[in-house]
Amino acid sequence: MSIKRVTSFDVAKKAGVSRSVVSAVLNGTPGIGVGAEKREAVLKAIQELNYQVDAQARGMKTGKSYCIAAFGDMRSPLFLQVLEGIQHACAEYGYHVLLSGNQNLALSQLTDLYLQRRIDGIISHDSVNYSDDGWVGELSASPLPFVSIEGYAEESEIVSILVDYSRSVREALDYVNRRSDVLPIYVQFQEESVKDNWAERDRREAYLQWCTDNKIQPSCNLVHLDDEQGVKQLLQSLTKSEGSTKLPVLLCNWSIGAVSIYRQAHRLGFHIGTDLLVMCADHTLRNQMHMIPSLSVMDIPYVRMGEMAVHAIFEQIQHDDVEIKANKLWVNAQLIPGESA
Amino acid sequence: MSIKRVTSFDVAKKAGVSRSVVSAVLNGTPGIGVGAEKREAVLKAIQELNYQVDAQARGMKTGKSYCIAAFGDMRSPLFLQVLEGIQHACAEYGYHVLLSGNQNLALSQLTDLYLQRRIDGIISHDSVNYSDDGWVGELSASPLPFVSIEGYAEESEIVSILVDYSRSVREALDYVNRRSDVLPIYVQFQEESVKDNWAERDRREAYLQWCTDNKIQPSCNLVHLDDEQGVKQLLQSLTKSEGSTKLPVLLCNWSIGAVSIYRQAHRLGFHIGTDLLVMCADHTLRNQMHMIPSLSVMDIPYVRMGEMAVHAIFEQIQHDDVEIKANKLWVNAQLIPGESA
DNA sequence: ATGAAAGCGCTAACAA
């Protein structure tokens, strides 16, 4: 037998009231008034006994667990930022966060978690092109609130927090364009596993549109992430057109691409920041300060996206009456200037 | 009223047995034999009804929650690695992870969490010099299993997972020393907020001892992290002694220090990897691949440390009989070679 | 080997 737990009964006894009064004081149950002195007595007893409600017992009654599950790729540092936001926002609601890395846990198993733990909601950090029809189906069959971060962009049923990538590109371009005579060149790095998706399209098209608006001849380059030769050739092509007085600026979609560019520039003897500017439209690698010279990037506010997801979850929890509303929440990347552009 | 839950009663009814049999099948309760056919029937009913035990109800009976809490700095990418290990190992035990960032939650509040949620254990990711006497006291008063990662090194009561920093330095030195005629120079970066601690001492002393063993004149340098001048002077001092045929190797305690070194080397026109080698005795920044040239580092296996912490927790849970045992578990850093050394 | 029954601590409907 373990140590005796302090229960609401003990509190009630000490305060000279019944357990329901204790419960009412704790939960502020509407429709039940509690006299001021009684309330004081209860509060005092709680203090003195160091009473804490048993979340499991409470959950048993209410059918809730006061927990939300966070699901994402445990190897991606971005997920930690998301978690930070989730944790922070949940704390405000008195909720806790149950971690569900997607290494060994498939999304479908989350349904079981829901059944076992009575999770009150799920926040999933997905890749930008992610969408799972099966999951959408399961979800619509259950009353479990769900919010995706970065995923399900084209699935209007699902609430998701999305980044306005078009805008991030425009802001980046406006930033580099503050210097006169720059020639922005877009570099879209690609990876086998990541197919073209709306985010890449948005960025590319924002670049093209911006060039049109600013009467600049666009140059859009697709390069595979491992393709060192490709980057090298791109850099060399810049030298050829050196006749132009314009300062070339490489704007790349992923900050990991900057590593390749720096590497080749280093080999070719180009000085980034003077011969050539570099700017990244995202900051996935979080290497802004680690690059030399430091990188100018558009930082994506993952922490805030985590917080927003929590608020969106609670909106679903509270208004379970079906309202017509936009299920997509958009956030903006923020410029972090560095020495590279 | 929400959707009716499938309970063990439903399963029992469908299988034509009583609830206790269902429970016995589920938990393999010792001392209770269940006939083969009955067992089959129960299993089949569970399948068909898609029954899942209610963790809260179970927890209520057993006094456990099948959850462990993970506590750490949500802004440090290292913590995510730890979480990955924790999550992974917990899954094997059928446990879940409750996240407790230390942003808004003080360690003392964890006690409340324990009372509320009946947490079965706590894993805390601490800084290397961390130790909180008050917490040690609270802990000894409660039966709550606790394991610290990187903290409480000098607190023999507490179980902690620690890194053998001496060894990481020796391995790094042996690695650079494979080339003939290198001159290893130790650089200890310092930060206001981080005082000298056992880990720094271990590294420094391992360096000095190694130099003695290898009959090399040691050079141990303390530099403040922001002290660009200091790094610059250090690099310049290397040129002066250029008369020596030895290739200087800077071994630094933190991989963040490499950024400063690269930056100054870049300014002074030194080529890292040829004029000068650089090696880091840890990999806190996780910038191995992002540096140009790529960095040689000793990587600390935080994922595994997380897993080990979970195993240590379960050892405490299972053997609650007090055994005499070593409370400190040591792990080794692993060499990741790069181009810098 | 199996079933009946007693709670775990809480909340909410109801009775006073």
Add this chain to the structure above:
DNA sequence: TTGTTAGCGCTTTCAT
């Protein structure tokens, strides 16, 4: 306004 009571779903004696 306050106290009584009936479960929530499970595990675990204790009888059978």
